[in-house]
Amino acid sequence: MRLPTLRGDLARHMQIHGTSELTEQLVMSKVYGNGMSDFSRLPPDEVVFGTSGEMSLARANLQLAARSDVPVLLQGESGTGKDILARLLHARSSRGHQPWVKVMCPAIPHSLIESELFGHERGAFTGANxxxxxxVELAHGSTLFLDExxxxxxxxxxxxxQLLQDGSFTRVGGQETLRVQIRIVSSANVNLRRKTDEGSFRLDLLYRLNxxxxxxxxLRNRIHDLPVLIDYFLHRYSDSLQRAVRPLSSQTLTQMRRFSWPGNIRQLENLIRSYVVIGDEDVLRADMFPEAEPDEFTQIDLAQPVCLKQITKSMTAKLEQEIIRRVLEAQGGSRRKTARWLNISYRSLLYKLGEAHSLDGIKTE
Structure with a gap:
């Protein structure tokens, strides 16, 4: 299969598909695969891998994987750096000079994901002009990263x-079998083996991906790497935001070592970025350890009859809101990730967010 080249096939592509389609393809290439420009700001290895035994093993496996074209599965909680490792893997492979194509799977509606991945023919459905x-075609000769x-x-x-088995696929609404040569790297923040037991993920696909x-x-399991990560983010955002580097005090560093980091490295990065902008360690500490609100139980006047059912319902709702708030913050504002973390449906979470007025200040996707 020969994909259109920018020089030789540009005019022909415009004649066949029209300027709107050409514009869409160029935008997709820019958004989903910026080539080497995506990798110019990757952190150095000492920041990415640190000194923990688990990350040393991850580094060794990445070096082995970079020398082959077999599929790779990156597993870990949200915010642990799977995207960074996928980029490193691509950059250090034989395909590193080709554009990088990433697909954020949960971000694309189920009704559109097949067309987004495999493309579609004209007239395949309403609006397919x-x-x-x-x-998949944009990643021909390169790496396709399937995030989550x-x-x-x-x-x-x-x-x-089918694509993993022989590199073949058909566009939505198409009859012709197309072939590509790509390397598939995928990531998961959930236990895919458990999803196969539940029937929501194919076991044969898991065997192909991993x-x-x-x-x-x-991050809580590699807390000794915290100083290196903090120093990296301090200098990175001080440079990009043109602020003076303000090292953290030993007291704050001690508290950060004791923190559980539910949002992992992503949460640390967001905290340091905010600190560079605001410059106040008290605000940083307050983000990690919010002050406990007054105990509402002690404020209930039991000197007169009360409605136990109403009090219980009110406190349960407030506890639910606080749990949603914390998980939503730890998941970087992602509603879909939050719903999976809480083991509830996406629809249920949206309903609860509609009632949780105290969450209005949190930016969500």
Whole structure:
């Protein structure tokens, strides 16, 4: 299969598909695969891997994987650095000079994910006014990164399995079998083996995806790497925001070592970025350890009859709001990740967010 080149096939592509389709393809290439420009700001190895035993193993596995084209599965909690490792893997592989194509699986509606991945033919469905190449074709000769692959539905999993088996696929609404040469790297922040037991993820697909598995530990399990990570983010955001570097006090560093970091490295990065802007350690500490609100139980006047059912309902609702708030912050504002973390449906979470007025100040996706 020969994909259109920017020089030789540009005019022909415009004649066949129209300028709107060409514009869409160029935008997709820029958004989903910026080539080497995506990797110019990758952290150095001492920051990415630190000194923990688990990360040393991850580093060794990444070096092995970079020398092959087999599929790689990155596993770990949200915010542990799976995206960074996927970029490092691509940059250090033989495909590193090709554009990088990333698909954030849960961010694309189920009704659109097949077309986004595999493309569609003109007239395949209402609104398909021209042929469109999907991310799979854009990744021809390069790396396709499927972030949070556990979010794919079973129908798309079947087409992905076929792609992994022989590199073939068909566009939505198409009859022609197309072939690509790509390397698939995927990530998961959930236990895919458990999802196979539940019937929501294909076991044969899991076996195809995890030819090499790289496990990333949570930040709380590599707390000795905290000083290096803090120093890196301090200098990075001080430079980008043009602020003077303000080292943290030993008291704050001690408290940070005791923190559980539910949002992992992403949460640390967000805290340091805010600190660089505000410059107040008290605000940073307050973000990690919010002051406890007055105990409402002690404020209940039991000297007169009360409605136990109403009090219990009110306190349960407030506790639920606080749990949602903390998980939502730890998941970087992602509603879908929060719903999975709380083991509730996305619809249920949206309903609860509609009632949780105290969450209005949190930015969500």
């Amino acid at each position: 021209c042929t469109k190449r999907g991310r 692959v556990g979010g794919l539905d079973l129908a798309v999993q079947a087409k992905l399995l 030819a090499i598995t790289i496990n990333l530990p949570p």
